[in-house]
Amino acid sequence: MEVFDNQGTISITGDWSNNATLGGQVFSSNAGTVQLLGTVNAQTIGGTAATAFFNVTTNNTFATGPQLVLAISTTIKIILP
Numbered sequence: 827m828e829v830f831d832n833q834g835t836i837s838i839t840g841d842w843s844n845n846a847t848l849g850g851q852v853f854s855s856n857a858g859t860v861q862l863l864g865t866v867n868a869q870t871i872g873g874t875a876a877t878a879f880f881n882v883t884t885n886n887t888f889a890t891g892p893q894l895v896l897a898i899s900t901t902i903k904i905i906l907p
Contacts, residue, residue, distance in 0.1 A: 832858025839863050844873035844898075852877055864888055872897030880904060 838860065844852055859881035862869050868891055871877065878901040886893035 835859045835861060837861045837863055841870040841872065842877065844875045844877040846875045859883060862886055862894060864893065868892045868895050870895040870897050871900050876900060
């Protein structure tokens with residue numbers, strides 16, 4: 827499995843799915859930020875392997891239900907405003 831070295835910002839407008847088979851870890855460093863920017867529906871973090879995020883920001887404008895659904899064990903170290 828290739829691991830992504832996120833030193834910047836990843837913006838996600840849909841769902842996050844981690845289906846890694848070897849160890850499950852996606853990111854190699856703790857420096858990057860993942861932005862969850864959904865607008866139409868709640869965003870889901872899921873897949874077959876857990877994901878550990880370091881910095882996460884949410885700016886989901888879906889107003890009629892939960893904005894974020896955790897469908898698998900998920901670690902978020904820092905949630906940024």
